[in-house]
Amino acid sequence: MKNTVEYKGYTGSVEYSDEDGIFFGKVQFVRALIAYEGSNAEELRQDFHDGVDDYLSMCKEKNITPEQPFKGSFNVRVGRDLHRQLALEATRRGVSLNSLIVAALKNETHHAV
Structure with a gap:
């Protein structure tokens, strides 16, 4: 089972809460908090995409450069x-x-x- 999702160069975690009966995750490798959830895989994927799109839109509106997960050096x-x-x-x-x-x-x- 793959425990990550990818969209527009961003990678997100995939976890499941048995207590709440939902899938959830957050975008990895950036400082910004972009979290998402869903009751099934498709809802999780859509909320992940919406979260990334919202983040990119917010950055554009505020005229700031979005964080990139990897800069190519460490x-x-x-x-x-x-x-x-x-x-x-x-x-x-x-x-x-x-x-x-x-x-x-x-x-x-x-x-x-």
Whole structure:
């Protein structure tokens, strides 16, 4: 079972409350709170789409840039020794440190892409 929904580049969680008898979720990977719910999968999906559309409309009305879930960069603390090893390996291969790390991450997540 897939526990996420996607729309216009935004990913939302999907959870179920047995107590309330509803599906619910919120948009992931952004600070803005965009929550939604539904009594079945179709209602949940529609409320998710409406929530994203409302958020984008509100941003347009207020002339602000909507948050994007991923900007394409992030910081990783690897420690001094590993940083040195990675830099030396990149030099040995004749590639940038960034290229080496991107290749390693792609190799580790090949099943998720």
